[in-house]
Amino acid sequence: MSSTAILQVEHLSKHFGGLAALNDVSVQVERGARQAIIGPNGAGKSTLFNLIAGELVPTKGQVYLQGRDVTALPVHTRANFGLGRTFQRNNLFFGLSAFENVRLAVQHRRRLNRELFRAADKNDLLTRESHGLLQRVGLGERADQIVRTLAYGEQRALEIALALATEPQMLLLDEPTAGMSPAETTQMVRLIESLPRALTLLVVEHDMDVVFSLADRITVLHYGQIIADGKPNAVRANPLVQEIYLGVQT
Amino acid sequence: MATITAQLNNAQLWLLRNRKWTVVALLLLALIFPLLVRFRILNAYSLSLAIDVLIYAIFAMSLDLLLGYTGLISFGHAAFFGLGAYILAYLSTRLTSNLLLTVPLVLLGTALAALVIGFFAVRTRGIYFLMVTLAFGQMLFSIAISWSSVTGGSDGLTGVPNPSLGLGPLNLAIDTRENFYFFTLAIFLISFWLLRRIVNSPFGWTLRGIRENDARLRALGVNTFRFKLAAFVVGGAFAGLAGLLQAHSASIASPENLYWTTSGQVMIMLLVGGAGTLTGPLLGAATVRLLQNFASTRTERWETLMGLVFIAFVLFLRGGLISLLRPRTTAETSRAQEII
Numbered sequence: 001m002s003s004t005a006i007l008q009v010e011h012l013s014k015h016f017g018g019l020a021a022l023n024d025v026s027v028q029v030e031r032g033a034r035q036a037i038i039g040p041n042g043a044g045k046s047t048l049f050n051l052i053a054g055e056l057v058p059t060k061g062q063v064y065l066q067g068r069d070v071t072a073l074p075v076h077t078r079a080n081f082g083l084g085r086t087f088q089r090n091n092l093f094f095g096l097s098a099f100e101n102v103r104l105a106v107q108h109r110r111r112l113n114r115e116l117f118r119a120a121d122k123n124d125l126l127t128r129e130s131h132g133l134l135q136r137v138g139l140g141e142r143a144d145q146i147v148r149t150l151a152y153g154e155q156r157a158l159e160i161a162l163a164l165a166t167e168p169q170m171l172l173l174d175e176p177t178a179g180m181s182p183a184e185t186t187q188m189v190r191l192i193e194s195l196p197r198a199l200t201l202l203v204v205e206h207d208m209d210v211v212f213s214l215a216d217r218i219t220v221l222h223y224g225q226i227i228a229d230g231k232p233n234a235v236r237a238n239p240l241v242q243e244i245y246l247g248v249q250t
Numbered sequence: 251m252a253t254i255t256a257q258l259n260n261a262q263l264w265l266l267r268n269r270k271w272t273v274v275a276l277l278l279l280a281l282i283f284p285l286l287v288r289f290r291i292l293n294a295y296s297l298s299l300a301i302d303v304l305i306y307a308i309f310a311m312s313l314d315l316l317l318g319y320t321g322l323i324s325f326g327h328a329a330f331f332g333l334g335a336y337i338l339a340y341l342s343t344r345l346t347s348n349l350l351l352t353v354p355l356v357l358l359g360t361a362l363a364a365l366v367i368g369f370f371a372v373r374t375r376g377i378y379f380l381m382v383t384l385a386f387g388q389m390l391f392s393i394a395i396s397w398s399s400v401t402g403g404s405d406g407l408t409g410v411p412n413p414s415l416g417l418g419p420l421n422l423a424i425d426t427r428e429n430f431y432f433f434t435l436a437i438f439l440i441s442f443w444l445l446r447r448i449v450n451s452p453f454g455w456t457l458r459g460i461r462e463n464d465a466r467l468r469a470l471g472v473n474t475f476r477f478k479l480a481a482f483v484v485g486g487a488f489a490g491l492a493g494l495l496q497a498h499s500a501s502i503a504s505p506e507n508l509y510w511t512t513s514g515q516v517m518i519m520l521l522v523g524g525a526g527t528l529t530g531p532l533l534g535a536a537t538v539r540l541l542q543n544f545a546s547t548r549t550e551r552w553e554t555l556m557g558l559v560f561i562a563f564v565l566f567l568r569g570g571l572i573s574l575l576r577p578r579t580t581a582e583t584s585r586a587q588e589i590i
Contacts, residue, residue, distance in 0.1 A: 053469065079471030091469075093462035104459045105470045107452040113472065119450040126452070166470055 005064075006031045006170050006200050007052065012061035014047050021047040023224040024061070029170070034201045036211045039221035040244070045204045046088065048221065049174055052202075053085050054078045066169070084168030086159040088175045088204075092147050098158055099143040103130040105165030130165070137161040137191060153184035160191060170200040177207050189213060212236075265575055280435055284428045294427075298499075299543060301431050303536045304438045305495045310519040310531030311445055312488030317517070318525030319449055320481045321461030322372070325380045325513050326387030329367065330360045330486040332508030333390060334493025339407035339503035340400070347498075349415045349424075356494045357487045364486025365479070372478040375464075384510060391508040406504035410497050434495055441488055446528055448484065457481050522563050524570025533571045 007029040014022040022044040029035050037045050050056040052063055054075040062071045065081050079085075093101045103120065106129045107113055112120075120126060134140050137157040142150060147158065156176065163171055176192060177185040189210055195201065205211050211218065211232075218235040220228040228238045235241055265272060283300060286292045309331055316322040337359045341352050371382045394401045401407060412425045413433070424433050448454050459467045460474050467474050497503045506512060515538070523534020541559065545552035567573065 074468070075465075076468045076471050076473050079469060085469055087466075087469075091463065091466050093459055093466065095462050096458065100455065100458075104455060104467065107455065108470055108472050112452040113456050113477070115452045117447045117451055119447070120452045120455050121450065123452070162466075162470065 004030050006033075006066055007202065008062075008064040008067075009048070009052065010062045010064070012048070012051055012063065013059045014044075014051060014056060015059045020224050022051070022058075025221070025224070025226055027219055027226070027229070029200060029202055030217075031169075031200055032198060033217055034203070034215050035217040035219065036203045036205055036215035037219045037221060038205065038208075038211055042223075043221040044224040045221055046174065047224075049085070049172055049204060053083065053172060079166065079168075082169035083172070084163040084166050084170070085172035086163050086174055086176060088178055090152070090155040090159060092155060092158060092162070094148040095146065097144050097146055098134060098139055098150065098154075098161075099130055101147055101158060102133050102161050102165050103127075105162050106130050106133070109166050133161045133165050136164070138187070153180055153187070156180065156184070156188060157191065164195075168199070170202065171195070173201060173203040173205075175204055175206060177205065177210055185210065262575060284431055288428075297427050297431055299539065301427075301434050301495075301499050303532075303539050304434045305492050305499060306516065306519060306535035306539060307532040308438055308441050308495070309489055309492035309516050310523065310535050311441060311528055312485045312492065313516050314520055314525055314528070314531050315445065315449070315457070315481055315485040315488070317520055318527065318530070319454065319461060320457040320478060321464075322478060322481070323376070323380050324371075324383040324482075324485075325510065325517065326367075326371075326383030326385070327485070327489055327516060328508055328510065328512035329383075329387040329390045330364055330489035331493040331496065331512060331516075332394070332503070332505075333363055334360050334490030335497035335503035335507045336394065336401060336407060336493075337490070338494040338497045339410045342410050342413070342498075343407060347411045347413050348421070349413050350417065352413070352494065353491070356490050360490025360493070361483050361487040364483045368479045368482035368486070372475060372482055384513070387508065387510055387513055391505055391510075394505045394508050401505075402503075404505060406502050406506075407497075408502045410501045410503065413498050430499065434499070437491065437495060441491065442528060442532075445488070449528065453477070453480075518560055520570070521560065522570055524572030527572050527576070529576075530570050530572040537571065 005028045007027075009025060009027040012022055012025045013020065025044070025048060027048075037048065039045055047056065051058050054070070054073060058071065062069055064070065065078060065083060068081065070078050070081065093104065096104075103126055107120065107126055110126065112123065112126065131140070131143060134143050137160050139154060139157055139161065142154060147155060150158065160176070173192070177188050180188060185207065192201070192214060201214070203211070203214060215232060217230065218228075218232050219226060220235060220238075220241050222244055227244070228235050228241045284297060287294060287297045309327075312330075313324065313327045316324050316327070334356045337356045338352055341347070341355060346352070367383070367386045371379055371386065374382050394406075395404055412423060412430070414421050414423045415433075416422045424430050449457070456467070456472060456477050459472070460477060464474050493507060496507060519534035519538045520531060521534070522537050523532065524530030542552065542556060545555045549555065563570065
């Protein structure tokens with residue numbers, strides 16, 4: 001196993017009844033990489049993401065995070081090993097304010113969750129850090145707004161703020177621009193580009209422009225199997241990829 | 251800003267502006283309440299009614315930590331109320347009724363029971379959690395009925411003496427209804443204060459996070475199981491404390507304290523008062539108790555009447571009475587305070 005790999009997926013398979021959503025997939029993500037996973041609908045991208053994050057248990061195969069076998073570990077343990085994620089569909093604390101959402105993540109990282117008697121509101125460190133994160137994703141003005149009432153694109157940005165608040169070493173972005181207007185998409189790409197280079201990114205994305213502007217490595221899934229993996233230009237030039245996937249678009 | 255002001259009615263604004271004075275006035279009223287009885291402005295029964303309201307308010311607050319804050323809909327919370335009552339009754343009839351000993355033992359006993367029951371129950375969610383907690387509650391009820399050498403069977407444990415408080419020669423007997431009222435009021439205020447600290451702490455916010463989106467919190471790295479279990483234990487211990495007061499107040503620990511109808515009743519109090527707040531349970535306990543008392547002295551069919559009232563609350567006032575008095579969310583409150 002390569003020592004620079006932050007994530008290593010080995011011979012991973014997931015069957016739902018008779019259906020093989022993922023079949024013997026091996027992927028490696030280097031530390032600091034910006035890797036994208038693309039593929040047509042039903043190719044197994046979401047399944048792969050959920051297996052990496054621990055939402056699903058694989059039928060076969062292993063997942064290694066920073067060299068540790070995490071295949072049998074629950075979601076929260078993997079998160080504490082430095083794995084952050086956003087969700088394809090906005091998955092937030094909808095009844096709380098944007099600030100309160102981010103603060104939940106910050107207080108976990110700061111190990112303040114077990115603080116029973118001091119008011120969270122009076123902790124200046126928590127307040128400052130949470131506001132800082134909201135500003136970073138462009139939601140500084142929206143801090144006190146209930147998340148349910150935020151615009152869709154703002155909720156997408158809050159997803160990123162929540163993930164960043166735990167200071168992950170690797171971030172799984174599940175279709176970060178899904179359902180966004182072109183203007184919102186541009187903003188989101190700029191936000192993702194502004195993330196520190198040390199943070200490893202693994203992105204599932206449908207928008208090819210977004211993929212080619214962000215990723216330095218692309219993995220193509222098709223019917224639960226990897227059909228191409230490499231630098232963007234090489235993948236773009238791959239005839240098989242052009243035929244079954246990119247060909248549809250160009 | 252103007253839109254927010256429009257969302258708040260005059261009463262809400264008045265309460266926000268005069269929050270401190272409202273609390274002071276209510277406290278004063280609670281303190282002089284026994285005087286009103288002594289000078290025959292109110293009848294003697296109203297003192298017992300006030301004690302009853304305070305006990306059930308503690309009980310309802312303890313359930314609210316689970317139901318309103320953590321989103322765990324427990325239908326077996328009477329298990330801890332009843333267990334607290336039985337532990338107290340057993341101790342005070344056989345050993346001592348000194349609160350310095352009985353209070354810690356009741357808290358410990360009910361917290362331990364909540365730890366064991368919660369260990370299994372908290373793994374489930376929604377309707378399953380409701381059924382599991384109901385089953386555990388009914389299990390304790392049947393133990394209370396059948397293990398009569400310890401529990402007194404269907405008669406319960408009778409002859410619970412008055413409590414006392416103190417060490418050695420400084421042992422204060424709480425032997426009048428008036429003194430017991432003040433004692434109950436003190437326990438209520440301490441419980442309210444402690445629970446307020448808890449729900450406003452980072453721990454309390456984590457519980458709200460679980461209520462809003464358990465899975466998301468886990469994806470952030472929080473082991474939500476532990477927090478749910480902790481909430482279950484804290485809620486159980488406060489319910490046990492309410493049970494202790496109940497057994498002293500009624501001089502008996504009865505199987506009814508453990509029965510599912512008691513769980514249902516406290517849930518209705520939350521529904522009426524407003525879950526997810528700490529004032530709501532007090533409002534709910536007072537409303538339900540006073541309404542029951544009022545209706546049952548006037549009609550045989552008072553239970554039907556109560557049922558209709560609860561249906562009306564579910565249909566027309568989802569947030570409970572508290573929602574009439576207070577902005578809906580913390581964020582709204584903070585913005586309202588900016589305006590004021």
